Amino acid sequence: MVVLVTGANGQLGQSLQFIAPNYPELHFVFCASADLDITNAADCEAMFSKINPGFCINAAAYTAVDKAESETEKAHLINVIGAQNLAEVCKKHNTVLLHISTDFVFDGEKNIAYKENDAPNPTGIYGQTKLAGEKAIQEVFENYYIIRTSWVYSQFGNNFMKTMLRLASERDSISVVNDQIGTPTNAVDLADALAKIITSNKKAFGVYNFSNEGQCSWYDFAKKIFEVNNINIDLKSIPTSSFPTPAKRPEFSVLDKTKIKTTFGLEIKDWQDSLKTIKI
Numbered sequence: 001m002v003v004l005v006t007g008a009n010g011q012l013g014q015s016l017q018f019i020a021p022n023y024p025e026l027h028f029v030f031c032a033s034a035d036l037d038i039t040n041a042a043d044c045e046a047m048f049s050k051i052n053p054g055f056c057i058n059a060a061a062y063t064a065v066d067k068a069e070s071e072t073e074k075a076h077l078i079n080v081i082g083a084q085n086l087a088e089v090c091k092k093h094n095t096v097l098l099h100i101s102t103d104f105v106f107d108g109e110k111n112i113a114y115k116e117n118d119a120p121n122p123t124g125i126y127g128q129t130k131l132a133g134e135k136a137i138q139e140v141f142e143n144y145y146i147i148r149t150s151w152v153y154s155q156f157g158n159n160f161m162k163t164m165l166r167l168a169s170e171r172d173s174i175s176v177v178n179d180q181i182g183t184p185t186n187a188v189d190l191a192d193a194l195a196k197i198i199t200s201n202k203k204a205f206g207v208y209n210f211s212n213e214g215q216c217s218w219y220d221f222a223k224k225i226f227e228v229n230n231i232n233i234d235l236k237s238i239p240t241s242s243f244p245t246p247a248k249r250p251e252f253s254v255l256d257k258t259k260i261k262t263t264f265g266l267e268i269k270d271w272q273d274s275l276k277t278i279k280i
């Protein structure tokens, strides 16, 4: 079974490359942005004609949450037109699309975990384009898995964990917000879940949530990152109001994973246990 991965040099793409040897029955074809630009429909068609994938994992995205507020067109092109191009070429070639979306489709006004059918209401351009990308896929065909995830980090690429470790090497003191609650997701666990969905052979298409288990604030996450890496630093807890950003983020974006766990029999690690598995 051929599995095409777009955006293969991003942190999810690299995590998929990392777990690929565990799934010898899957023949992964990894395409970085230079190999396949998902905003170019003709390039997508040429790649699909060449390799004829059974599944396509779209790990390509515009992910710069704050920059999206001023680069609206670019975010729309990649997150909406790119997703739509892939859905159309998947439909034509009878390929199942696994597309990754985000907790930022929600406004964060709830205080219990979000279910897949809770009403989305993104607070910024990034979340709006990711939601529009989901809708674009749903308008084209039905053979999709849209997996919403949150707070993705890993040993690969750029992410909050890497930023904390870098800042700790540069400063004596770090301030991190303590009033945004969510769940970190190890990109390697997400990659593994995607491979398990593919190898399950179920055709249970639809929208699913996936993150690690548990919940915390960004401050708690930073604290655990330093603890796991034996770093002593003056870590200060601050409110979001003391750390203004161009994009407004949801205050609460914990995702309910009941649907993905029961449908595919997935066991999901607690975020703290998964963080400990990372070797930098």
Ligand SMILES: NC(=O)c1ccc[n+]([C@@H]2O[C@H](COP(=O)([O-])OP(=O)(O)OC[C@H]3O[C@@H](n4cnc5c(N)ncnc54)[C@H](OP(=O)(O)O)[C@@H]3O)[C@@H](O)[C@H]2O)c1
Binding pocket: 006, 007, 008, 009, 010, 011, 012, 013, 032, 033, 034, 036, 037, 038, 039, 058, 059, 060, 061, 062, 063, 078, 082, 100, 101, 102, 103, 130, 149, 150, 151, 152, 153, 157, 158
């Ligand atoms: N990171 C998070 O905290 C987070 C949270 C929730 C959901 N998500 C979702 O999870 C998915 C994976 O995120 P990630 O953290 O792995 O993102 P990432 O590290 O930013 O990787 C995104 C990749 O997409 C590629 N890309 C950009 N434009 C492209 C195009 N036109 N054609 C092909 N590839 C293109 C980028 O390549 P270049 O670098 O060459 O441009 C990059 O390698 C995304 O859908 C994201 O929205 C992420």
